[in-house]
Amino acid sequence: MALSVYWNLSTTAAPDRRRAEWGEGERAWVPARDAGSRCLQINHYDYLTQVARAAELTGFDGLVIPDEPDGEEPWIVTGTLLRETRRLRLVTAIAPGSASGVYHAKMASSVQRFSNDRQAWLIDGPRGLAAGDPVAPQDSAARTGELLTLAEGIWGDGPFDQEGQHFIVEKGGLGGLVRGRRRPPVWLRQSEQPGADLLVHAGVLLLDAAVSIDALADLVADARRANPSLRIAASLPLLTRADERDVAVEAAYLDPAPSTLVGTYDAVTAKLRDLAAAGLDIAVLSAADQIREVHIAGEQIIGRLRAAAVAA
Amino acid sequence: MSIDFYWRIPTHGCSSSIRERSSNRGDWSPLVPGNQAPGLADGAPDGTSYLDHMTEIARAAEISGFAGGLLPSFPMTDDPWVISAALARATKAFRFMIAFQPGFLDPVRAARMSASLQRATNGRVVYNIITGGGGPSQRWWGDPFDHDDRYGRTTEFLDVMKGVWKEGPYTHKGRFYEVENAALPPALAGEDLPTVYFSGSSEAALQSAARHADYYLSWLEPFAQLAQKFEQVKRRTAEIGRGIKCAIRVEVVARRTEEEAWREIELGFANVKAQSRDSFGGQRGDSVGVQRLSGLGVADARDYRDLIVSPNVWGGFSLLRPGPALGIVGSYENVAARLDELIGLGADSFILAATPHLEEAYRVGEEVLPLLRHQAVQRLEAAE
Numbered sequence: 001m002a003l004s005v006y007w008n009l010s011t012t013a014a015p016d017r018r019r020a021e022w023g024e025g026e027r028a029w030v031p032a033r034d035a036g037s038r039c040l041q042i043n044h045y046d047y048l049t050q051v052a053r054a055a056e057l058t059g060f061d062g063l064v065i066p067d068e069p070d071g072e073e074p075w076i077v078t079g080t081l082l083r084e085t086r087r088l089r090l091v092t093a094i095a096p097g098s099a100s101g102v103y104h105a106k107m108a109s110s111v112q113r114f115s116n117d118r119q120a121w122l123i124d125g126p127r128g129l130a131a132g133d134p135v136a137p138q139d140s141a142a143r144t145g146e147l148l149t150l151a152e153g154i155w156g157d158g159p160f161d162q163e164g165q166h167f168i169v170e171k172g173g174l175g176g177l178v179r180g181r182r183r184p185p186v187w188l189r190q191s192e193q194p195g196a197d198l199l200v201h202a203g204v205l206l207l208d209a210a211v212s213i214d215a216l217a218d219l220v221a222d223a224r225r226a227n228p229s230l231r232i233a234a235s236l237p238l239l240t241r242a243d244e245r246d247v248a249v250e251a252a253y254l255d256p257a258p259s260t261l262v263g264t265y266d267a268v269t270a271k272l273r274d275l276a277a278a279g280l281d282i283a284v285l286s287a288a289d290q291i292r293e294v295h296i297a298g299e300q301i302i303g304r305l306r307a308a309a310v311a312a
Numbered sequence: 313m314s315i316d317f318y319w320r321i322p323t324h325g326c327s328s329s330i331r332e333r334s335s336n337r338g339d340w341s342p343l344v345p346g347n348q349a350p351g352l353a354d355g356a357p358d359g360t361s362y363l364d365h366m367t368e369i370a371r372a373a374e375i376s377g378f379a380g381g382l383l384p385s386f387p388m389t390d391d392p393w394v395i396s397a398a399l400a401r402a403t404k405a406f407r408f409m410i411a412f413q414p415g416f417l418d419p420v421r422a423a424r425m426s427a428s429l430q431r432a433t434n435g436r437v438v439y440n441i442i443t444g445g446g447g448p449s450q451r452w453w454g455d456p457f458d459h460d461d462r463y464g465r466t467t468e469f470l471d472v473m474k475g476v477w478k479e480g481p482y483t484h485k486g487r488f489y490e491v492e493n494a495a496l497p498p499a500l501a502g503e504d505l506p507t508v509y510f511s512g513s514s515e516a517a518l519q520s521a522a523r524h525a526d527y528y529l530s531w532l533e534p535f536a537q538l539a540q541k542f543e544q545v546k547r548r549t550a551e552i553g554r555g556i557k558c559a560i561r562v563e564v565v566a567r568r569t570e571e572e573a574w575r576e577i578e579l580g581f582a583n584v585k586a587q588s589r590d591s592f593g594g595q596r597g598d599s600v601g602v603q604r605l606s607g608l609g610v611a612d613a614r615d616y617r618d619l620i621v622s623p624n625v626w627g628g629f630s631l632l633r634p635g636p637a638l639g640i641v642g643s644y645e646n647v648a649a650r651l652d653e654l655i656g657l658g659a660d661s662f663i664l665a666a667t668p669h670l671e672e673a674y675r676v677g678e679e680v681l682p683l684l685r686h687q688a689v690q691r692l693e694a695a696e
Contacts, residue, residue: 017499021499041434043431043432043434044431044499045400045401045431045432049401069497070497070499071497072428072431072500073421073424073425073427073428073429075393075394075397075425076393076397076425076428076429076432077397077428078397079393079394079395079396079397079398079400080397080398080400080401080432082363082394082397082398083363083398083401083402084401086359095421097418098417098418098420098421099416099417099418099421100415100416100417100453100454100455101454102452102453102454103416103417103453103454106391106416107391107393107394109390109391110390110391110394110395111394113339113361113362113363113390114361114363114390114394114398116359116361128492129490129491129492129493129494130481130491130492130493130494130495131420131421131491131494132418132419132420132421132472132476132489132490132491132494133418133420134490150454167454168451168454168456169451169452169453169454170451170452171451171452172452172454175388176340176388177388177390
């Protein structure tokens with residue numbers, strides 16, 4: 001199966017953060033906030049929308065919309081993109097403790113109805129008391145299991161009952177709201193070390209830390225023992241340029257993290273092919289200065305992957 | 313003082329006429345003659361959804377001078393947060409009055425979602441805080457708490473949400489919520505808190521409203537009863553050193569003449585099956601608002617005129633569609649006169665509705681609101 005390519009839509013990367021933001025006078029070319037007029041104002045979501053559209057236009061299959069503590073709230077980002085994108089899958093980060101189990105699914109039912117079933121859920125771990133989440137790390141997996149069981153149970157006519165430690169529902173069922181609608185496929189994070197009991201609920205396992213090709217093959221084998229239809233995704237920060245010299249200049253300037261996929265367009269494409277051969281199904285690419293890097297990745301990397309697939 | 317006029321966005325389909333009870337706009341009902349047909353491209357669905365129709369209602373309300381719209385939230389409606397985020401980019405000045413219950417979201421998440429949505433809309437978020445109708449449907453929502461508990465929770469929810477947003481890092485350990493050094497990120501924290509519309513008729517609700525609401529929102533009730541309720545809310549709020557405004561949510565049928573308006577009601581009433589009349593009053597739950605409206609004799613009515621409560625006020629709207637019983641029916645002049653009367657009794661804001669919501673937004677905006685005697689009716693910022 002061909003490698004799918006997603007973009008991680010950050011809302012906190014430094015070069016992107018202030019785009020379409022109102023200035024406090026420190027940058028003369030940025031419009032000052034005019035509280036008297038709400039019309040015709042641009043805001044940061046105009047920029048986020050443009051990054052999303054760039055990903056769609058350059059051939060990405062989807063966006064991962066993360067829940068960054070200093071960033072925008074992912075349900076809202078997802079909502080603003082429903083009618084601004086046509087085809088992209090939208091993988092919304094979900095904090096299980098942030099809503100009732102029913103309300104997570106209720107919001108998803110509208111997203112699926114409005115987007116023609118393009119949402120998936122990326123389940124995050126516990127967020128701690130600074131985010132109002134009192135659940136201890138050792139209880140997190142049980143809570144996730146309850147959430148996923150409840151979401152599956154009420155995604156239909158019901159009546160579905162659940163009396164859990166974290167979520168309850170009585171005579172639940174979303175009925176006509178979800179008839180003919182796909183329940184959002186679930187992505188789980190490898191860093192949360194999901195057990196077989198959780199993997200059976202999942203469609204995708206996201207490897208969210210650096211992984212070698214050798215380790216990848218083992219991870220894929222282990223995960224597929226729990227769930228044979230599981231697809232494997234990996235978070236891959238990207239730094240790619242046309243030739244070695246450009247790569248070196250950029251790397252010296254950016255000082256990329258060790259897990260970053262660094263190299264020329266050809267080298268990075270070859271590395272992705274190797275990962276795909278070892279069992280990777282989805283590459284989730286990321287880089288700061290997103291409007292520029294989305295174009296580089298889309299045109300040069302996805303372009304190479306697709307051209308090779310067409311030639312074959 | 314200015315009066316705000318909001319419109320309602322129907323979040324579970326709309327009908328092309330108040331005469332028919334069924335929703336024929338929206339994708340829940342099967343395709344029959346008279347239904348808004350799904351768009352097809354080469355024989356396949358073209359990707360439009362009920363969101364597209366809601367978008368057009370919001371735009372009609374915006375064009376017609378309404379400040380924004382209420383987005384109700386019930387088990388079988390689309391979700392107001394998702395609708396608002398999706399409509400943020402399809403509208404310019406329309407404010408989103410999001411109905412939600414504190415049991416749906418935790419307060420830190422609610423603060424982040426709201427602040428992000430304020431950023432996406434340039435500050436167009438308004439809350440309609442509902443504490444719940446109770447009974448079986450609360451557990452349908454996944455909410456285990458009973459009536460008075462829920463009002464205690466609403467108060468604590470709003471304390472924490474405001475604290476995290478405006479006083480962070482914020483620490484709180486209460487009966488329902490626990491947070492430690494919680495704050496919004498700087499880009500979000502600078503946004504304004506949404507204006508709070510608060511519903512609820514019970515003693516527990518009034519206590520909670522006095523503490524946190526900017527507007528106390530009520531369905532239309534018999535005018536004297538409503539005036540008394542508003543007076544009580546304002547007195548209760550003044551006792552704790554705050555001020556509060558009052559708002560009314562009311563459906564209208566406004567036509568060129570009284571006769572034309574009442575003909576809509578006559579035909580609508582005639583289309584109601586006897587069994588739906590008899591089942592009125594079977595509404596479950598522990599809502600005091602519902603109890604206050606019972607005893608109007610809807611089940612016994614055999615003629616629409618039996619349900620005329622006072623001049624231009626009809627008590628049978630709950631037969632024509634789910635929701636409150638009382639609404640205003642009459643000529644443009646008389647509907648405007650009743651709204652003026654309500655302003656005189658203490659109303660500072662209205663959420664109006666009429667079926668079909670798209671076309672009627674134009675009619676009410678163009679024909680009724682300009683007739684109000686009240687001089688300072690706030691039309692949507694015309695200068696923009």
